[in-house]
Amino acid sequence: MPYSIVAMGTSWGGLSALTKILGGLPEEFPIPIVVVQHRSKDSDRLLAQLLGDATPLKVVEVEDKDALCAGTVHVAPANYHILVEQGYLSLTTEEPVRFSRPSIDVMFTSAADTYRSETIGLILTGANEDGASGLAHIVKRGGRALIQDPKTAEIPIMPEAAVQAVPTAEVLGLDDLAARLLELSRGAATVDRRTAV
Amino acid sequence: MAVQIAEVPDTGAGPDRQAFKPDLERIEIELLLEGIFRHYGFDFRAYAYASIRRRLWKRIEAERLPSMSALQERVLHEPAMMEKLLLDLSINVTAMFRDPSFYVTFRQHVVPLLRTYPFIRIWHAGCSTGEEVYSMAMLLREEGLYDRSRIYATDINEVVLQRAKAGIFPLERMQEYTDNYMRAGGKRSFSEYYTAKYGGALFDQSLTKNVVFSQHNLVTDRSFSEFNVILCRNVLIYFDKTLQSKVHGLFYDSLAMFGVLVLGSKETLRFMSHEECYQQMAPPEKIFRKVR
Ligand SMILES: C[S@@+](CC[C@H](N)C(=O)[O-])C[C@H]1O[C@@H](n2cnc3c(N)ncnc32)[C@H](O)[C@@H]1O
Numbered sequence: 001m002p003y004s005i006v007a008m009g010t011s012w013g014g015l016s017a018l019t020k021i022l023g024g025l026p027e028e029f030p031i032p033i034v035v036v037q038h039r040s041k042d043s044d045r046l047l048a049q050l051l052g053d054a055t056p057l058k059v060v061e062v063e064d065k066d067a068l069c070a071g072t073v074h075v076a077p078a079n080y081h082i083l084v085e086q087g088y089l090s091l092t093t094e095e096p097v098r099f100s101r102p103s104i105d106v107m108f109t110s111a112a113d114t115y116r117s118e119t120i121g122l123i124l125t126g127a128n129e130d131g132a133s134g135l136a137h138i139v140k141r142g143g144r145a146l147i148q149d150p151k152t153a154e155i156p157i158m159p160e161a162a163v164q165a166v167p168t169a170e171v172l173g174l175d176d177l178a179a180r181l182l183e184l185s186r187g188a189a190t191v192d193r194r195t196a197v
Numbered sequence: 198m199a200v201q202i203a204e205v206p207d208t209g210a211g212p213d214r215q216a217f218k219p220d221l222e223r224i225e226i227e228l229l230l231e232g233i234f235r236h237y238g239f240d241f242r243a244y245a246y247a248s249i250r251r252r253l254w255k256r257i258e259a260e261r262l263p264s265m266s267a268l269q270e271r272v273l274h275e276p277a278m279m280e281k282l283l284l285d286l287s288i289n290v291t292a293m294f295r296d297p298s299f300y301v302t303f304r305q306h307v308v309p310l311l312r313t314y315p316f317i318r319i320w321h322a323g324c325s326t327g328e329e330v331y332s333m334a335m336l337l338r339e340e341g342l343y344d345r346s347r348i349y350a351t352d353i354n355e356v357v358l359q360r361a362k363a364g365i366f367p368l369e370r371m372q373e374y375t376d377n378y379m380r381a382g383g384k385r386s387f388s389e390y391y392t393a394k395y396g397g398a399l400f401d402q403s404l405t406k407n408v409v410f411s412q413h414n415l416v417t418d419r420s421f422s423e424f425n426v427i428l429c430r431n432v433l434i435y436f437d438k439t440l441q442s443k444v445h446g447l448f449y450d451s452l453a454m455f456g457v458l459v460l461g462s463k464e465t466l467r468f469m470s471h472e473e474c475y476q477q478m479a480p481p482e483k484i485f486r487k488v489r
Contacts, residue, residue: 045481063463064434065441077463083247090245091434091463093290110247113219141217 002187003031003144004118005068005084007111009104009134011038011126013154015050017174018124022055022073024178029057031120031185032068034082034089034111036102038130041079048075064091076102084111100130108134112141119143120184122177126158132165144184145169148177225265226250232273233282240416241286243440252285287354288435291325293366293374294332295430296462300381302482307457308340311425317346320424320451322415323432324350327361328374331390332381333428334404339384343407349422351413358410365397415444420451427452430461430483442470449474449487458485 010017014037022033037047045061051073052059059073060066066074067088076082080091081102097103104123108131111119121138123131125148135145145166150156152174163171172180226249230242241249257268260278271278294300311317317337321330330350337343352358366374371391378387391398413421415432427448433441448458449471458475460483466472475485 061463063465063467064461065438065465080463083245083251085245085247090247092245092248092288093431093434094248094251094288095290106251110251113217113250114247116217116219 002118003120003184004115005111006031006033006120006122006181007084007108007134007138008033008035008122008124009108009126009131009158010036010124011128011130011155011158013125014038015047016154017148018051019054020174021122021124021178021181022051022057022059025055025057025181027056028071029182029185030070031181032070033057033073034062034068034076034084034107035073036076036082036104036107038100038102038104038126038128039078041101044078051075062089062091065089076107078102082107082110084114086114098128098130100128104131105134105137109137112138112143115143117142120146120181122146122148122181123159123162124148125153125155127155128157129161131158132161135162135169136165139166139168146177146180147171149173222250222265225269226253229253229265229269229272232269233279236273237276237279238417239279239283240414243416243437244286245435245437248288248435249286253282256282256285283354284356287357289325289354289357291328291431292370292377293328294377294381294383295329297377297380297382299459299462299482299484300332300336302479302484303459304336304340304382306479307426307484308336308342310455310457311340311342314425315345317342317426318422318424319346319348319426320422320428321348321350322413322427322429322448324352324358324361324410325354326357326366327364327410328366329428329430330361330408331364331400331404332378334408335378335383335390336381338404346407348408349424350408350410353412353414353416355412358412362405362410364400364402364405365395366391366400368393368396368398371398415447416440420447422451423453424451424456425453426457426459428459430459431464432461433464434461438468442468445469445471452487454487456487458487459483460485 048059048061057073061077062074065088083090097106108121119138121135123135139145147159147162147169149171150159153159234240262268324330337346375387391400474489476488478484478486
């Protein structure tokens, strides 16, 4: 299998986009998924619960040094950054980056540095530009970039910034993302399928 | 890949793809940390790799150095560069009544235990600038336990300990702390605890009457007493698993039987050396009681 991690980033509107995508993946999806969704620093485990109800995958809120697991969605806890290590996740309370903690850029960058060409990055709906430079870093390390078509995003700012930073990324409508991830996980399709932006 | 964006801020990501040789980089980082340990005595060798790497790259970028090895050269020959790096490597972010629900649970479940002791010894390991220590002192005072408590507050970093002793915290955070305090079950009015002075919020000095601040390194120093409560929140996340487990040995040895160990809200005892010696008191809060 060519991929070892799927890194997803989103903010505003993320819950319904994530619900849609994760709901479209099977229980035995073979690549560990890590999700950073911006949220208030006091929000509790609710996000993981809501996502857990929407997908056959196992959804857990990350605790320090959790092992990355197939069939599992690892959700960043509020108020911590996630760093991706070989086979597991570390948390840190370093200062917010671009006003965000967790920061999508921080997680994407460390995913790319650890898993390089085995990394898939996906930017979804959101109201700021976090994640764009992280996604560029994934591509720089030889990984694959996917972006939700801004036209299908509740708030297009985040995916638009990502498209601008990574013009070579595959841009797909919300409804097509789960299928594409599944395809990539099977290592089948190597040809990009892009929709025009 | 032709993709290049103008600005890659604050990522501590390191070199471009062409130049990126992760195995070689790991060797360079291990050599640097080994050199720092042997020359200066600071032992970062078993800190969590991704975080250390990120901090080192930030320093390299700030100094406009070409490589990890170039940083090694500077650090080993220039103590001033080591000083800078020490500040880079210590992440001191903290807050008063951080995770308010922890304090509520502590009042409900731990305070009744503490009432049964004639004398209470508490250790804040990795206390940073002390906000957590002042928070605990307020709680103990409000519960009528402060006068029979002694708090040892330690950190590896002298600079933050000095700030903790001074007890002056940024005024602009008082709104947030007031909010936390109320949600943490505070029984008074938070503003009673400080006065605006010296350009900050000066906290009631009697809160530190029974507090001893001192330098202690969890990696290299030993146990120095026996405690009823040990708090070590958001410190072990910066260590790798092996070191975490070793430090848990130190905590176990430093806790009285039925003593209480408190970790950060996203830390666990899973797979640690003494996991089976503790009982979690009120999940999901990370409050563990030593039962064997
Ligand atoms: C993020 S702060 C945690 C502050 C506070 N406990 C909290 O949760 O808000 C981490 C602290 O651990 C300290 N630290 C790091 N390595 C240490 C070591 N080897 N021994 C003691 N303290 C250490 C750092 O200096 C820093 O002040």
